[in-house]
Amino acid sequence: MTSSSSSGQKRGFIWHNGKIKPWEDATVHVSAHALHYGSSVFEGERVYKTHKGPAFFRLHAHTHRLFDSARIYEIDIDYTEEEINAACCQIVRANNMESAYVRPIIFRGAGSLGVIPKGETTVDIAILALDWGAYLGDAIHKGADVCVSSWNRVAPNTFPSWAKAGGNYLSSQLIALEAKRNGYDEGIALGHNGLLSEGAGENLFLVQNGILRTPPVSSSILAGITRDSVITLAKNMNIPVEEKELPREALYLSDEVFMVGTAAEITPVRSVDRKPVGKECPGPITKALQKAFFGIFDGSTADQWNWLTPLDTYAK
Ligand SMILES: Cc1ncc(COP(=O)(O)O)c(C=O)c1O
Structure with a gap:
């Protein structure tokens, strides 16, 4: 994925098939099935420096989605969700980090080169902990300039969008590369039916007349955990929320x-296809939701949903 702030880090430790290894030793053979056929599933998780110490945001939800993604592709995992939760905490501690972007990945490894993985094809797991700042740089403060991509999102019953699979990110790469090439921060894709779907690596929200709207999970989107958190926070703040199909022009009228x-x-x-969005950026509802979201990490928003998992939840 393209990003001005993506991590170029090549140091520290990686959890690899149950062992903690130095960065350079966590390697994969060129015959790995995932390299040839895209058969990996992964997560992107964040650890924040919080008032409770370093803590994962929604670790259990991420690990659960990781296992669901593997289930869709019939990838058998030799670990329990709790063991992966513990391993995620362990690798952040091993790297001595107070905040991190954590990337667990499960993939079909070396073995036969047949498309249908044979018994000898391994299932490998790695967990990386990276320094990774704001994904779209200072757009988090000043707003992003985005475009509607000429690429559509995957159609239903082609690639399952609910699986966070490596292969799906070929679509994201096309959308993000085109957007960057044309001078935008990010691209938004329409679905196969011409209705709004999602960004290359983000879910989408629109506000019109005080109502918060987002495409439903049937709109070829990844059912995002941040999306779910924002819906939960908005409902808690009595902001009306609608999950509904939306046409492209809703972007221009929001x-x-x-x-x-x-x-x-x-x-x-702040702009879509060079057309400015609204009167101010960020607008009042975006600002209120940012405040509520980041408030989870300094305690100014009560974590009534138990979204934080401090690193020391799991024994060393
Ligand atoms: C295509 C796509 N949509 C949506 C999201 C947002 O999902 P989440 O909030 O679970 O990170 C991501 C990020 O992982 C993504 O890659």
């Missing part, structure tokens, strides 16, 4: 637009 994701957090959109 008072506010913002994109959400683990990497992008809550990033306001």
Whole structure:
């Protein structure tokens, strides 16, 4: 994925098939099935420096989605969700980090080169902990300039959008590369039916007349965990929320637009296809939701949903 602030880090430790290894020793053979056929599933998670110490945001939800993604592709995992939760905490501690972007990945490894993985094809797991700042740089404060991509999102019953699979990110790469090439921060894709879907690596929210709207999970989107958190926070703040199909022109008529994701957090959109969005950026509802979201990490928003998992939740 393209990003001005993506991590170029090549140091520290990586959890690899149950062992903690130095960065340079966590390698994969060129015959790995995932390299040839895209058969990996992964997560992107954040650890924040919080009032409770370093803590994962929604670790259990991420690990659960990781296992669901593997289930869709019939990838058997030799670990329990709790063991992966513990391993995620362990690798952040091993790297001595107070905040991090954590990337667990499960993939079909070396073995036969047949498309249908044979018994000897391994299932490998790695967990990386990276320094990764705001995904879209200072757009988180000043707003992103985005375009509607000429690429559509995957159609239903082609690639499952609910699986966070490596192969799906070929679509994201095309959308993001085109957007960058044309001078935008990010691209938004329409679905196969011409209705709004999502950004290359973010879910989408629109505000019109005080109502918060977002495409439903049937709109070829990744059912994002940040999206779910924003819906929960908005309902808690008595902001009306609608999950409904939306046409492209809704982007041009909205008072506010913002994109959400683990990497992008809550990033306001200040223009779509060079047309300015609303009167101010970020708008008042975007600002209120940013405040509530980041408030989880300094304690100014009560974590009534138990979204934080401090690193020391799991024994060393
Ligand atoms: C295509 C896509 N949509 C949406 C999201 C947001 O998902 P989440 O909030 O679970 O990180 C992501 C980020 O991982 C993504 O890659």
